[in-house]
Amino acid sequence: MFxxxxxxxxxxxxxxxxxxxxxxxxQQEIEWLLSIGGIEVHNGxxxxxxxxxxxxxARFDAVFLGLGLVGVNALGIAEPQVSGLRDAVEFIAELRQAASPAEVPVGRSVVVIGGGMxxxxxxxxxxxxxxEQVTIVYRRGPEAMSASTVEQQWAQTHGVTIRHWAAPREVISEGGELRGMRFAATALKEGKLVETGEFFTLEADMVLRAIGQTYVAEPAGATIKLKGGRIATNEDGLTSHARVWAGGDCRHGGRDLTVEAVEHGKRSAVSIDLALRNPAAAAEPQQTLETQHG
Ligand SMILES: Cc1cc2nc3c(=O)[nH]c(=O)nc-3n(C[C@H](O)[C@H](O)[C@H](O)COP(=O)(O)OP(=O)(O)OC[C@H]3O[C@@H](n4cnc5c(N)ncnc54)[C@H](O)[C@@H]3O)c2cc1C
Structure with a gap:
């Protein structure tokens, strides 16, 4: 494992x-998994x-790619260099690795932009x-949020306000300090998301971008074909290369859940095992679909 x-x-x-x-x-789960033995780990x-x-x-007979989604979407508006404006995934990662959560600065008024987990x-x-004040702002209605209803309720019962139908318009700052965020109200018109012409501002000393992670294709290279911006595979995870499998969030067509990533890993392991035992019976690689950046 690398x-x-x-x-x-x-x-x-x-x-x-x-x-x-x-x-x-x-880490406990990993310790348990590695205890089966024979697995070499190379971190960094x-x-x-x-x-x-x-x-x-050149070194291995089969490769499984479980690369996840390491790209973060930008807001699509001017994003000045101000302290307090940052990616939500980076904020969570910092908290997870801090010796004490108290080490990680959090704002008094926090705005989170996005609608997912x-x-x-x-x-x-x-x-x-x-x-003191935490507001999630999402550009569509509750039913379009990728966070489940249970998660939306979980946020609300923890004192988080969710405001729907608004898109970020402008980061408001003063002398390099974040002061707030201006939003444009949105609505659906003939099936298209449009701005209504109304605006509002939320005060904030911290704004977290959480508008989605993306698959970054460059590391795996152009041999691995994509579909919808993620790796195209058959149902057992075989990619466009006969000796490369893929699973988890980086694979096209999934639901971006841990339980599914585990299922992908299991099915790919069985498929790899079959292919190595009996190369003649192995499935055809995915001759699809899109180019590298499709
Ligand atoms: C905030 C948040 C909350 C979530 N909550 C839930 C939840 O409640 N329930 C649930 O089921 N799912 C949840 N998910 C989704 C779940 O975390 C993912 O579906 C799952 O982790 C996918 O596993 P993965 O192995 O595909 O990718 P990841 O967990 O992203 O792992 C990818 C791995 O690949 C490594 N990597 C990436 N690029 C390279 C490279 N070029 N070279 C070497 N290594 C590389 C990374 O370091 C990482 O270790 C949540 C996700 C987020 C972001």
Whole structure:
């Protein structure tokens, strides 16, 4: 196993709010998994930096890519360099790795922009750390949020306000200090999201971007074909390369959940095992679909 980060565990170690996976859950799970033996771990090794897919294929018979989504979407407006404006995933990662949560500065008035699990985790975490006012702002209605109804309720019962139908317009700052965020009200018109012409401002000394993570294709290289911006595979995880499988969030067509990433890993392991035992019967690689950046 090769992983870019100093610890294994991916988002379960670095990405989920501390209240969700308490008690060093990810490391305990990894310890248990590695106890089956015969697994070599190389941390701090990034595909595309320390090694390439070709160099792996020269050394190993099969490769499984579980690269997750390491790109973060920008707000799509001017984003000045001000303290307090940051990515929600980075805020959570810092908290997860801090010796004490008290070390990580949190604003008094926090605005979180987004509608998924990252937004909910960052908002609830901010409240638990003592922020007085926490507002999630999402550009569509509650049913379009990718955070489940249960998670939306979880945020609300933890004192987080959720404001729907508003899109970020302007970061408001003074002398390099964040002061707030101006939003444009939105609505659906003939199925399209449009701005209504009304605006409002929320005061904030911390604004967290949580508008989605993306698959970054460059490290795996152009041999691995994409669909919808993620890796195209068959149902067993086989990619466009006959000796490369992929699973988890980086694979097209999934639901971005841990339980599904585990299922992908299991199915790919069975498929890899079959392919290695009986190469003649192995499935055809995915001759699809899109170009590298499709
Ligand atoms: C805030 C938040 C809350 C969530 N809450 C839940 C929840 O409650 N329940 C749930 O089921 N799911 C939740 N999820 C989703 C879940 O965390 C992911 O679906 C799951 O972690 C996907 O696993 P993965 O292995 O595909 O990717 P990741 O967990 O992202 O792991 C990818 C790994 O690949 C490594 N890597 C990336 N690029 C390279 C490279 N070039 N070279 C080497 N290594 C590399 C990374 O370091 C990382 O270890 C949440 C996600 C977020 C962001």
């Amino acid at each position: 992983d870019a980060k100093p610890k294994l565990g991916g988002l379960n170690e670095y990405g989920l709010a501390t209240y969700k996976t308490a008690g060093d859950f990810a 090794q990034q595909l595309g930096r320390e090694f390439t897919l070709d160099s792996l294929l 990252t937004a909910v985790d960052a908002a609830v975490q901010s409240r638990l750390l003592g922020a």
